[in-house]
Amino acid sequence: MHLPKTSLSVTAAVIASTLGIAAYQYLPDESPGPDSGRAAVAQDTAGGAAAELSVSAPATPRETVQSRPEFPARLPGLGxxxxxxxxxxxxxxxxxxxxxxxxxxxxxxxxxxxxxxxxxxxxxxxxxxxxxxxxxxxxxxxxxxxxxxxxxxxxxxxxxxxxxxxxxxxxxxxxxxxxxxxxxxxxxxxxxxxxxxxxxxxxxxxxxxxxxxxxxxxxxxxxxxxxxxxxxxxxxxxxxxxxxxxxxxxxxxxxxxxxxxxxxxx
Structure with missing residues (x-):
């Protein structure tokens, strides 16, 4: 049996509620895929609040910067x-x-x-x-x-x-x-x-x-x-x-x- 998108969303929400996880409803007219750049709306089953999810790049390690030694501008000890x-x-x-x-x-x-x-x-x-x-x-x-x-x-x-x-x-x-x-x-x-x-x-x-x-x-x-x-x-x-x-x-x-x-x- 073919269910409409709205029915699929409700079904997913029910399953999510049962399992205690968040259900994701993709925006209308957008098929989820590896090339999709659209954000999704997450339904938080614990608090019932919706939040916009964004994909962030993995954190890169901070590079260690070695400062060059500073040498005196004048020869020490000379007046x-x-x-x-x-x-x-x-x-x-x-x-x-x-x-x-x-x-x-x-x-x-x-x-x-x-x-x-x-x-x-x-x-x-x-x-x-x-x-x-x-x-x-x-x-x-x-x-x-x-x-x-x-x-x-x-x-x-x-x-x-x-x-x-x-x-x-x-x-x-x-x-x-x-x-x-x-x-x-x-x-x-x-x-x-x-x-x-x-x-x-x-x-x-x-x-x-x-x-x-x-x-x-x-x-x-x-x-x-x-x-x-x-x-x-x-x-x-x-x-x-x-x-x-x-x-x-x-x-x-x-x-x-x-x-x-x-x-x-x-």
Whole structure:
């Protein structure tokens, strides 16, 4: 027997009422099917209220967004006077911070300009001049000069470890002297980077030209640490020297900013 649509709806409602579920009446002149985009009307048998049903897409998992680290816009620890001496073109800065004005111990960190900020490298133990730091270095005063100096030239007794700075390998970098505290200096010049204090950039670290005059000292390098204070140089471990040489890039105009913490904060 063929029942009209209205009879089918009533029959469905009765069945639904008996089973305690909702009966669905499709809208007139619309056949239910997989392609139907029409909403249906549901008869809630418990409360007798009709509600419009809509088909919602399954919830998608919320994506985890990893924010990029924020680097400081300014080099930490530098005051306005020191910051003003850092060339705008410098994108690599070796920051050597002394423990005190009269201390021969320091920490070195290579900072690199990234995404508008400064990304720090690891903190390396370092030594500086036996008597600490000075604003006006003179030959033989056993102080390291305070300031901002270019790093343009390298060399050493051993071959270039794979860096980008111009490198002068020579047997002249050999020494068998002892340090100020009696420690051996053998191997101290296996790798060196010239600090552009009272020297001509673009020449070998061995070049003895001193534009400020002989009395202002010179030959101040970053070299391999020997476990004690230096005459005026900055020293770090051999492994860190090799890493530094492999990282510094002339295209990034590297400089060293060096001095005791109080002086650098000016």
């Amino acid at each position: 306005p006077k020191t910051s003003a001496q850092v060339p705008p073109s410098a994108r690599q800065v070796l920051l050597v911070t002394g423990a005190g004005k009269a201390s021969a111990s320091a920490k070195a960190v290579l900072w690199q300009r990234v995404d508008g900020g400064w990304r720090p490298g690891a903190v390396w133990a370092a030594h500086n001049g036996y008597k600490g730091w000075t604003d006006e270095h003179h030959a033989g005063d056993l102080h390291s000069p305070i300031g901002v100096f270019g790093l343009t030239d390298a060399g050493g007794l051993l071959a270039d470890p794979g860096g980008e700075l111009p490198y002068h390998q020579s047997g002249a970098f050999y020494t068998n002297d002892v340090g100020l505290e009696g420690e051996s200096l053998q191997g101290v010049f296996d790798y060196v980077i010239a600090i552009n204090y009272n020297r001509l950039p673009g020449t070998s670290p061995m070049d003895g030209t001193k534009p400020l005059g002989e009395n202002r000292g010179g030959g101040i390098w970053i070299h391999v640490d020997h476990g004690g204070p230096t005459h005026a140089c900055v020293s770090i471990s051999k492994a860190h020297m090799k890493e530094l040489l492999r990282t510094l890039d002339p295209a990034d105009h590297p400089v060293v900013v060096m001095g005791d913490a109080a002086s650098l904060a000016r």
